[in-house]
Amino acid sequence: MAHLTLSGLTRSFGSEVILNDIDLDIQTGELIVFVGPSGCGKSTLLRMIAGLEKITDGTLEIDGQVMNDIPPSQRGIAMVFQSYALYPHMTVRDNMAFALNIAKKPKAEIDAAVDRAAKALQLEPYLDRLPNALSGGQRQRVAIGRAIVRNPKVYLFDEPLSNLDAALRVATRIEIAQLKEAMPESTMIYVTHDQIEAMTLADRIVVLANKGIAQVGSPLELYERPRTEFVAQFIGSPAMNLLPGKITATGPKTEVTLDAGGVAVTEIATTDTDMGRAVNLGIRPEDFVIADGDAIFEGEVEILEALGEVSLLYLPANMSVGEGAVSANQTHLIAKLPGIHDGLKGQSVCLTADPAKLQIFADGITMRR
Amino acid sequence: MQQALFALSTIIIGVFGCVAYFYFSNLLLDRMCPAKGPNAGRNINRANAIRPWLFVFPALAILSIYLLYPVFSTAYLSLHDSGGDFIGVGNYTWLAQDEKFRESLVNNLMWLLVVPAASTFFGLVAAGLTDRIKWGQLAQSLVFMPMAISFVGAAVIWKFIYDYRGDNQGEQIGLLNALVQAFGGDPQAWITLPFWNNFFLMAILIWIQTGFAMVILSAALKGISEETIEAAYLDGASPLQVFFKIKIPQIWGTIAVVWTTITVTVLKVFDIVFAMTNGQWGTQVLANLMYDWMFRGSPDFGRGSAIVVVIMLLVTPVMVWNIYNAHKESR
Numbered sequence: 001m002a003h004l005t006l007s008g009l010t011r012s013f014g015s016e017v018i019l020n021d022i023d024l025d026i027q028t029g030e031l032i033v034f035v036g037p038s039g040c041g042k043s044t045l046l047r048m049i050a051g052l053e054k055i056t057d058g059t060l061e062i063d064g065q066v067m068n069d070i071p072p073s074q075r076g077i078a079m080v081f082q083s084y085a086l087y088p089h090m091t092v093r094d095n096m097a098f099a100l101n102i103a104k105k106p107k108a109e110i111d112a113a114v115d116r117a118a119k120a121l122q123l124e125p126y127l128d129r130l131p132n133a134l135s136g137g138q139r140q141r142v143a144i145g146r147a148i149v150r151n152p153k154v155y156l157f158d159e160p161l162s163n164l165d166a167a168l169r170v171a172t173r174i175e176i177a178q179l180k181e182a183m184p185e186s187t188m189i190y191v192t193h194d195q196i197e198a199m200t201l202a203d204r205i206v207v208l209a210n211k212g213i214a215q216v217g218s219p220l221e222l223y224e225r226p227r228t229e230f231v232a233q234f235i236g237s238p239a240m241n242l243l244p245g246k247i248t249a250t251g252p253k254t255e256v257t258l259d260a261g262g263v264a265v266t267e268i269a270t271t272d273t274d275m276g277r278a279v280n281l282g283i284r285p286e287d288f289v290i291a292d293g294d295a296i297f298e299g300e301v302e303i304l305e306a307l308g309e310v311s312l313l314y315l316p317a318n319m320s321v322g323e324g325a326v327s328a329n330q331t332h333l334i335a336k337l338p339g340i341h342d343g344l345k346g347q348s349v350c351l352t353a354d355p356a357k358l359q360i361f362a363d364g365i366t367m368r369r
Numbered sequence: 370m371q372q373a374l375f376a377l378s379t380i381i382i383g384v385f386g387c388v389a390y391f392y393f394s395n396l397l398l399d400r401m402c403p404a405k406g407p408n409a410g411r412n413i414n415r416a417n418a419i420r421p422w423l424f425v426f427p428a429l430a431i432l433s434i435y436l437l438y439p440v441f442s443t444a445y446l447s448l449h450d451s452g453g454d455f456i457g458v459g460n461y462t463w464l465a466q467d468e469k470f471r472e473s474l475v476n477n478l479m480w481l482l483v484v485p486a487a488s489t490f491f492g493l494v495a496a497g498l499t500d501r502i503k504w505g506q507l508a509q510s511l512v513f514m515p516m517a518i519s520f521v522g523a524a525v526i527w528k529f530i531y532d533y534r535g536d537n538q539g540e541q542i543g544l545l546n547a548l549v550q551a552f553g554g555d556p557q558a559w560i561t562l563p564f565w566n567n568f569f570l571m572a573i574l575i576w577i578q579t580g581f582a583m584v585i586l587s588a589a590l591k592g593i594s595e596e597t598i599e600a601a602y603l604d605g606a607s608p609l610q611v612f613f614k615i616k617i618p619q620i621w622g623t624i625a626v627v628w629t630t631i632t633v634t635v636l637k638v639f640d641i642v643f644a645m646t647n648g649q650w651g652t653q654v655l656a657n658l659m660y661d662w663m664f665r666g667s668p669d670f671g672r673g674s675a676i677v678v679v680i681m682l683l684v685t686p687v688m689v690w691n692i693y694n695a696h697k698e699s700r
Contacts, residue, residue: 073605085596099604
């Protein structure tokens with residue numbers, strides 16, 4: 001029930017800038033996910049919205065009201081912490097009722113709100129237990145319940161699933177998605193470093209890097225049309241391959257000749273001035289197919305990781321690596337082929353890809369317009 | 370010179386004696402249960418079962434001699450009169466009727482009610498206030514400083530604070546009297562004022578123990594998860610509400626440990642009373658009474674021991690609860 005406007009939001013400690021000049025509009029009912037490598041300031045940004053971190057410069061508006069100097073409790077937000085942050089000395093019921101008790105709401109109203117949230121989160125059998133008698137997933141549900149009970153305008157989630165084990169993480173992720181569907185009016189901001197959470201939950205993803213916003217867009221937009229090499233390699237796993245090359249033909253279809261020898265024709269339009277420009281050709285590992293005829297890349301499979309449903313082929317190559325991309329492989333091109341390809345290890349293979357799915361980056365920025 | 374040499378050789382013999390004990394007893398055990406041959410497995414298990422006892426034996430033996438033996442010896446003495454004749458519970462029946470003992474018991478009870486409560490309270494306030502400020506460390510070291518002063522030293526310092534000069538003894542030099550005079554009051558001989566003088570003595574112990582309480586409680590406050598505090602602020606709690614509803618309940622166990630630890634100290638309080646009033650003017654406490662009977666005038670070991678036994682019986686349940694709480698905390 002709220003829209004947020006962040007304009008020029010900046011956080012610095014002395015001369016050290018943590019976040020610089022963040023502009024962002026968040027619409028009512030949106031689920032926005034902040035992702036980025038560790039230390040990019042995504043949690044700081046969330047905490048600035050919550051009021052736990054001071055805003056050095058810029059303004060934060062919720063529903064048109066400037067919130068910079070409003071105390072956290074009056075901003076109409078509720079936050080779910082990574083460590084759950086349940087009050088260990090209070091029962092589940094008291095934990096969820098705490099905010100309403102502080103606000104001196106009538107008892108009947110508090111009980112009704114707690115019971116409603118407990119029912120929605122299947123916490124009814126545990127209402128009289130202490131947090132340390134609950135499992136991790138149950139604790140996280142209590143933390144979410146504590147937020148729901150307050151009926152906030154904006155929900156803030158700070159890496160809520162990172163302390164759960166893998167199976168529980170999937171289950172809780174789906175619960176959060178269902179929760180969002182049940183409350184289409186609430187605005188949610190979700191911080192994570194897990195791109196699967198980001199891709200599955202988000203209406204829009206905000207990729208943070210280098211103290212600022214690298215790109216904002218829907219999950220598929222970021223996947224299909226990354227604006228920079230950084231975003232291209234950050235979204236998707238394994239990271240996008242970046243092969244250095246030169247533009248050798250321009251026009252509606254641009255031709256890139258790779259330093260390694262192959263030639264790729266893309267569906268990206270360029271003009272004559274781009275002729276001969278040094279670029280990186282971006283190909284996602286999952287877009288590769290084994291070629292019958294002309295290949296973009298040819299090489300020997302040095303490592304083969306068979307995962308059953310897919311096989312990862314590692315071919316030695318001189319790769320470009322986007323700035324700040326931690327997960328990218330610098331020495332091998334990676335191809336992800338569906339199914340089992342046991343025989344390919346040590347073999348030479350020719351790889352090609354759908355021209356529509358290729359990306360060209362010049363100086364780290366996409367040439368797609 | 371000769372003494373120094375004697376002390377040095379004692380130390381050397383002691384240290385090397387210990388090393389030799391551990392080395393040779395260990396060696397002997399290995400010889401008796403060799404980790405080879407037909408029974409290697411059984412020997413290793415057996416040696417492992419014996420070895421810990423071998424190593425704790427000296428400590429255990431010394432503890433028994435210096436802690437356990439006196440307990441029984443005191444209990445034995447308390448059943449005899451000053452001449453060493455067995456009189457059963459005679460000393461205890463005498464205690465029950467003794468005026469001074471009753472006064473001591475009442476005073477001890479007052480100390481017990483006031484000092485642990487006040488020290489813990491002031492310690493908690495100091496810890497809470499110094500938790501988040503820049504010069505909190507400095508403030509904490511100042512509050513902690515009295516802990517480094519011996520009780521007798523502290524008593525001497527406070528003697529000056531409470532000091533009183535009679536009419537023809539010149540100007541008042543006591544700090545408290547200076548304050549009273551500054552506000553237009555008449556100087557008093559504070560430590561002779563019946564009943565209230567007890568509280569003037571308690572102030573000294575509170576002054577000392579507050580530092581102890583603060584340090585322990587401050588560490589406990591730092592151990593509270595930062596996120597629960599932030600969550601409470603988000604839930605709308607004021608700083609005071611966060612302190613009382615979130616922080617204190619989370620360190621309740623530590624508060625209990627601090628409280629009981631100070632309680633034990635208070636039950637044994639001796640030095641302060643001994644140095645300040647020596648139990649005059651209605652300030653007698655059990656430990657000082659015991660000292661009086663044990664070592665003053667015509668000593669009566671029987672009566673002194675009976676008082677000690679009473680003190681021990683009073684301390685024991687507090688001690689047990691203290692250890693129980695400390696265990697719960699460390700889990």
